[in-house]
């Protein structure tokens with residue numbers, strides 16, 4: 001009986017659907033039409049949901065995060081200072097946060113244990129980059145910074161870390177660092193009593209060191225000075241644009257429209273940078289043709305790289321494009337990072353006169369007031385090292401590192417992290433975590449005296465140079481250059497802000513963190529013998 005009535009009901013329903021679907025609208029009942037539409041939609045959703053559930057069975061959940069708007073996600077809510085905005089989101093949602101940025105998924109990592117999972121436990125999985133459109137324009141993604149993890153990246157990194165920026169090579173080119181730092185001291189002495197734009201001076205110093213290491217023999221005299229000023233302009237333009245959220249990255253289909261005009265804006269400085277590097281390489285090749293190769297005696301990195309290219313005996317040969325990309329990495333990656341760090345350090349020290357006194361006292365004991373600082377002194381200056389560490393804790397040059405990207409689906413902090421997303425490890429926020437650091441916002445170098453923290457990236461409470469395979473390739477050079485410069489500036493001068501001006505330590509986010517308002521300070525010579533400033 002039940003079977004017959006069920007079958008009759010089914011036949012009845014079936015014929016209703018059929019009459020509706022076949023548009024046989026004779027006597028259509030609006031109610032059943034609506035009913036079957038809803039049931040149909042519900043069935044589709046239900047099957048889809050069951051399918052996704054069965055596929056995701058056993059998979060960890062997605063990280064929590066703000067809901068965002070349809071299509072654009074959280075893009076309209078991004079704030080200019082991404083590092084502090086991301087830290088705020090972490091306070092609301094936890095150490096692993098999901099942030100939908102247009103069609104791209106961003107993952108924010110803001111705890112030492114989650115950072116360890118990304119940079120150590122799953123180092124290889126996360127060793128890729130999500131290359132921004134602007135980064136592609138700069139080097140075609142073929143340099144160390146943007147190259148995916150693989151043989152090409154390994155070859156470039158080996159050349160850079162083991163040959164060009166190794167301690168042994170850096171020792172060989174100390175005279176270049178010394179010459180540039182002494183020149184800066186001489187300039188500051190000649191204008192003593194007047195305000196100095198510290199960041200600008202230190203940028204030129206570092207840039208001259210880096211470029212003399214790279215191609216020192218080629219560009220000399222006035223050309224070198226004007227090249228320095230031009231480089232500063234184009235490099236700060238490039239790093240500024242690299243740090244801006246670009247709609248073309250979040251909606252690749254819209255990339256050709258360049259809606260914010262960022263690609264157009266970065267085009268000019270990139271063209272100029274490429275033009276300068278091309279010209280320098282051409283001049284060198286011409287000189288080698290005319291005078292003959294100087295292979296054998298180490299002259300500079302360009303000579304070394306051209307030699308490597310000619311040898312071409314490895315499986316991953318060095319090409320001219322690689323050489324250009326490496327030179328650009330050194331110039332762009334090495335200059336602003338170091339000079340901004342020196343500027344932040346000096347600003348913090350000026351803000352704390354007792355720290356300046358303590359550092360100068362240490363310098364007097366180790367160097368004396370009748371000699372100049374040499375790089376060999378820096379290993380004997382523990383308080384100065386503590387000052388550098390504390391400055392990089394509060395103001396890490398790359399506050400979100402260079403974003404990493406996983407090569408496969410994986411999990412972090414118990415959450416599912418999909419392949420290809422953009423992972424921001426917020427070193428800046430971790431360095432200010434009150435559960436790790438006492439009075440985290442206070443500049444207090446003492447916390448690093450006799451401490452276990454170093455720059456090796458083995459402790460995930462403190463990693464200003466990153467950690468793991470993608471750790472900074474120029475760490476050895478940065479450490480020497482920043483310490484040597486700070487030691488020399490504090491040994492040679494007393495520093496104060498100009499009368500009537502206030503020291504402003506506000507930061508401005510960019511791929512490289514900077515002071516919002518450049519540090520302008522007045523140096524007063526503190527060594528009695530003027531010969532020590534020549």
Ligand code: HEM
Nearest residue numbers: 145333334337338341397398401402465466472473474478
């Ligand atoms: C105070 C100065 C510096 C700081 C704080 C710093 C910090 C960093 C950080 C945090 C990263 C990213 C690590 C990651 O993604 O996990 C990085 C990458 C890099 N840095 Fe530095 N850096 C500095 C100076 C330099 C210098 C002087 C050079 C070269 C002359 C340099 C060359 C590079 C390169 C090539 C990479 C990319 C490494 C890769 O992707 O394999 N950096 N740096």
